[in-house]
């Protein structure tokens with residue numbers, strides 16, 4: 484059986500993203516693609532971006548909530564990589580042009596102040612996270628139908644990561660009851676999604692614990708100074724031109740983005 488060509492699959496996905504031209508899920512032509520292959524494809528895709536001058540600033544967890552796993556019909560958490568150009572400033576503009584079928588999700592994010600590696604406790608994660616923020620992630624899948632992909636497909640596609648926005652209020656995580664924060668996302672003044680932060684991995688800090696475990700499978704650590712998006716608390720909301728999206732998280736203020 485031919486070996487999976489990770490760089491070639493990464494190039495196909497990278498082209499789809501740059502040209503905003505969706506492609507069929509990779510597993511249609513590569514039914515044996517494993518999760519390990521998929522992370523190797525993801526890493527090759529990030530290498531292509533780094534070669535163009537992008538810089539890694541963090542990682543995202545995905546499928547950490549029941550609502551998201553149900554929406555996507557996929558059953559275990561995954562991660563993706565965040566680079567500098569993916570960040571939209573708080574209150575900034577997100578232009579739909581150049582994207583395929585973007586959706587937005589309410590999240591919280593952490594910033595680490597020391598390296599984390601392998602199996603860690605919640606307390607170690609708490610110790611290493613200097614700040615927590617309200618955050619929204621804009622997902623975009625490079626596949627033709629956002630709905631019909633498998634776990635290796637989504638992982639190869641950088642776990643649908645696309646853009647993200649962080650709130651301007653950052654607080655030490657110890658000051659908050661992290662698993663009991665009310666979260667409410669409004670579009671044009673109407674609430675479209677709301678949840679408690681416990682919807683994220685039972686406790687968003689456990690997303691950091693889980694991320695470290697996933698990274699350890701390939702011998703990697705979570706570097707100091709990383710932004711970690713903990714994963715969506717609810718199902719994602721499809722974006723339309725003219726949308727004004729605002730997320731309010733109890734104790735963490737509001738963050739907004741305008742869609743054009």
Ligand code: OOG
Pocket residue numbers: 544545546547548551555588620622624637642643713714715
């Ligand atoms: C997969 C990524 C999901 C989250 O926060 O649950 C995700 C997808 O829905 O395309 O990022």
